[in-house]
Structure formats: structure tokens, C-alpha cells
Amino acid sequence: MADSVDLYNTTYSNLELTALEQVRVETYGEDLGQSSWLTADELRRFIAWLDLTPDSHVLEVGSGSGGPALFVAKLTGARITGIDINEHAIAAGTRMAHDSGLEGRVQFQQVDASLPLPFPGGTFDAIICVDAIIHMPGRPNVLAEWHRVLKDGGLALFTDSTVVTGLLTKEEIATRGSIGYFLFAAPGEDERLLQEAGFEVERADDVTENAALVASRWCEARARHREALLRVEDDGTYEGLQRFLTIVGTVSAERRLSRFVFVARKPGAGSELARQ
Template sequence: METILKSIIDGIVREGHLEVSFASGKSAVFGDGTGSPVAISFLDKAAEWRCALRPSLAFGELIVDERIRITTGTLRDLLDVASRNIGTGTPRGLLSYLTPERRLFTCPARRNTVSLARKNVAHHYGLNHHFYQLFLDDDLQYSCAYFSDERDDLEAAQLAKKRHIAAKLLLANDQHTLDIGSGWGGLAIYLAKCCHTHVTGITLSREQLEIARRRADEEGLGARIEFRLADYRDVRGRFDRIVSVGMFEHVGARDYQDFFMRSYELLGDEGIMLLHTIGRSTGPAPTNPWIKKYIFPGGYIPSLSEIVPIITHAGFSIVDIEILRLHYADTLRAWSDRFALHRDEAARLYDERFCRIWEFYLAASEASFRYGGLVVFQLQLSKSLNAIPEARGYVERAEATLREIERRIY
């Protein structure tokens, strides 16, 4: 197996400097020698077998279980080398003869029923909210920030994200906005305070619901904001605006049609919907099995080719698409750095293995956004082509107005 694993690694690693020590005591160096050296050791032959047979699941598990040990460099360095190379060219050597792993191990997607959606949400968002406070910004924004200025820190970039979204929604006083996947309530509170809109926020997480309601009450916004424990399929009524940030990744490909048909029914005739979701700049691909098993069960990241036909079939006009490229990589780096600063507190809340899982998740996700073709889509949808101005300058003007409001409020 050592010979096979060497051939597989050689077929992947063309750039950088990766030294691998095997359980036999032998070692080999891969890459062109550029960049900072990274070295790892396999501690047993079974780990080598697992990594060769199903690397996308086993690699993360073996790192977390400390059966692959990083002896030179950091986890981020290792994942940077791996991700940079996986995205380059055609595999060489033995790897070029292997059936792509995604075909061997991909199963038909399940329908994301309401009960399954609740279970999947509880797996991730049911964690102690004090844990999320260790690495998120003060507003608990758990989605891609918007670094409008490279000098911005995480707080400024998350505020800029809310401002950017609000500007695209073109909100007027006393309009009614539906926030699908309202989380801990930060965006809804921003819209109510800065845009004087009424907001109905829905979530499947009881923990998030309790905190969001408490925050709205503390802000004196109880008359403007209603948070509900509800699935989007159970919402009734009509809304002037719909916004969904970081929730669509949990819908599942088999339920895209239901999601957009339901959103179309809920949106007023002159309404605007803003969908902010992780997406693939490449074609469709299965969810990484490690992420699916340990972080987001039921999660799926779409490509535009998958969702655009469904959006238009539902009746929507796509009036604008913006691709945020490295913004999420920078967000994840900020989260990872903050997590490292508060790692001891996270270990006290959970345990060391839990911390290693989250370290791998944050570092691997950052690498995927830097090198692996993951981006963030912001899609503006409407029933009318005339719902927004023809020139994009309205976004910048609205953001300038919102900045002035923020200065008075915050």
C-alpha cells in the first residue's frame, strides 16, 4: 500500500514541498520544492490504507484522530498545499487510472423533509451558543463577511455584509421582510433598526430562536420583529422582501424546486428576494463526505447551472448576480484565528477531539474557498424586471445612506 499511496500523492502534489513519512519508517518528498516545507507522518499502515482508498473522508478523520501527525508546518499549511494542487491540471501516475472517488461513493440525494431538516439543523446549530461566541463577531454572523476594505476587521466586514444586503433589498419604511434562516437575529435586527422594516425571521433552531427573541426585546424591537420556529414550507402570507443568508446550503438539491416555488408564492408582485449562498464556480459536485458526516449532514453546495433553470421555472426574473470570491476565505481565516485564541475555552465546553474537528473544518473550508472553486453567490430575484434600477449605482448610494444611519445608531 505504501507504493500505491506514494503514486497517488505524486499524482496530486506538483507544487510546494511535502515530505511524507510512512509507517515503515521510509519517507518521500513530493512537489517542486517551492514554498515553506510541510511534513506529515502516517503512524500506522491501516491509516495509509484508509487514506489511499477514500481520502476525502479518511484524511480529515486521520488528522482528527492523530493517526496522521503534522511534524513540520501547520494544519493550514498542509491544507493549502493539498488544496492548491488538487485544483491544478490532470492527475498523473496511478491517480489518473482511478475511477473518480465522487462516482464511487456518491449516493442519490434524500428529500430534505421538515423533520430531517430540523434534525440536521440541531446537529450543528444546537451547539452551545457560547461556543460560537468564541470565534464569531459580536453580532454572531455565521456567514460570509463582505470585506469592502481590505483593512476591515471581522466586525467591520460583517457590518458591511448586512449593509450590502440591505442596499440590494431597496427597503422602504414599514415594508415587511421575510428572513429565511434568521439565525441569532443579527440581520433582522439590522434591517428593523436601519431600514425601519418589519421582519419575520424563521429558524429551525430552538437555541437560536431564544437568543434572537431576547436580542430583539433588548433592542426594543418587539413590535417590528417576530421570530418563529418554522420551516419555509410552513410560512403563509405575502412579503415585500425576502432575504435568505447562509440557509440555502441546507435545502438540498431535491428540494430546490419547492424552495423557489414557495418563495415565489410568498413574495409580493413588486417584491425583491436576495439569496446569499455558498456556491461552486465549477460544475455540480457531491458534498465532501467529511463535512457531511461531521459538520453539515444534509448539506449541499449548488452550482449556478443547477439553480438558474429552477429559479426561472418558478417564475422569477434574475435581475442581478454578484460573485463574492475570496471574501469567505478571509472570513474563515478570521474565525480560525479567533478560535485558536480561545481554544482552551472551547475544550472546556466540549473536549480536545471536538476542537480538532473544528480546527480541521475551519482550515479545510478556508482552503476550499482559496483554491477549490467555492464562492458565494448573491442573487437578486424579482417577479418584475423593473423592481430595481437599471444601473448598479443604487447599491453604492444606498450603502452611503446606511453608513450615516449606522453612525447615529451604533
């Protein structure tokens, strides 16, 4: 059975390592400092759905290295608060915000987003959460908190990269879940939970293709840079991550595990749902 493997500590504490930068460029093309199935083109597409302006205040949940948040801030002028449970991720994001002169608009805080969020109700115009909700226990409470901290009429966008859409072996599930806490969802469950939390679901699109593509490119790029990676990863971590990426590539390409993006609105003050 698959042992647990560290992805995030190694990645976030070595973000500027040349080999890791090279792996990201070969994997994603445009390097945002991401550690997910997200490409820059996909993020541009997601952002266009949120109608962000320089007046918007966005919460990014599971913001990782902070690179995607900085990209969104540059693209839209919006103010972003990024939260992540990983201290190395917060340190990397804070450093990048400072280096790019965006520390006034983009800030990062170490927060466990499975717990009540440290923000007053109605703070944010939008919430973004890319490939991170799967790691948070208690999805009904997580979504209820998003609903609370959003302004009326605000939008939440998140990807769920572990929707079970086919047959999976015990080994495949264990390997897919080897990099931390994981929730696997049945199809339709995210939509049901969003509605239960008071959201109106506006979009549920299949974006599995990016996971299949990124996983296989990431695995191949890491193999090309194996020697340099083994200076920051031990053998077990290197092999464990290669197994993880191989399984993600296979189960995604075969659509047995799917990735969906959801956009959901907190109803505005005048709407029927807001009155319930």
C-alpha cells in the first residue's frame, strides 16, 4: 500500500531551486510557481468568469506558493488575500509579493481553512480555490465559511480534482491520496453541498484534461532532472512522487478520476435564496 509522501514542504521550501524552476517550465510552459494541475491559460479562463476589477477583494484558499495569486493581482488589479496551512508556502508568497512590489495588494496568512476563517462576514467579492479543497476535512463547514465571508452576490470558484467517475483499485486510491489528507467525491456531491451551503451553482465544467496533461509532463520533467531533485528529495520521496504523478496521469486520462471546476454565487440581498 502507498506510503505517505511529502510534496508541499519540499516544493515550497525549495521554490527558487533551478531544477524545480526548470521542471515547472517544462511542465506548465508558463511558470507561475504553481504546484497543481493549473496552467496559466486555465487560470486566465477561470479569472474571466469572476468579473474582477481593481476594487475587488479576493480570498484565495490553499494559495500555495502565492504565484497564482500574484498572477491574478497583476492581471486584474484586484486585492488578494491568500491563505494556506503550509508555513513554507506563506513565506514564499510573502517574499514573492515583496519582490514584485505587490505587498500592498497581495497578502498571505497561515490559516487552516478547514476551521472557521479569521475574517468578518461579507469581506470578499470572490473566492478562488485551485486543487486544494480535496485536502480540507469537513467540506460542508468549509463551504459554509466561504458563504459567510463572501459579500452578497459574490462568487466562489473551486476545482475538485478527485471526483470518482469510474472504477479505481485500492492501490490507485491510496497512491492518489498519498500526499496528504484527501476527500474523494461522488459525481454531483459538490453541487449538492454548494446548494446546501446556500450557493447557486452557475458552472460545473469538466477540466480533467489539464490534470492528465500536467501529471504526465510533470512526471517526465522530474525524470529528466532526477539527479538534481535527489539533492533535495530522498529516494523514497522521489519515487513516491513519480508513482503519484503516474497514477494521476493514468486515472485522469482514462476518466476514472475527474477534475471539475465549479463556480457558485452567494445570492444577492434581493434574491429568493437569500431570503430563505
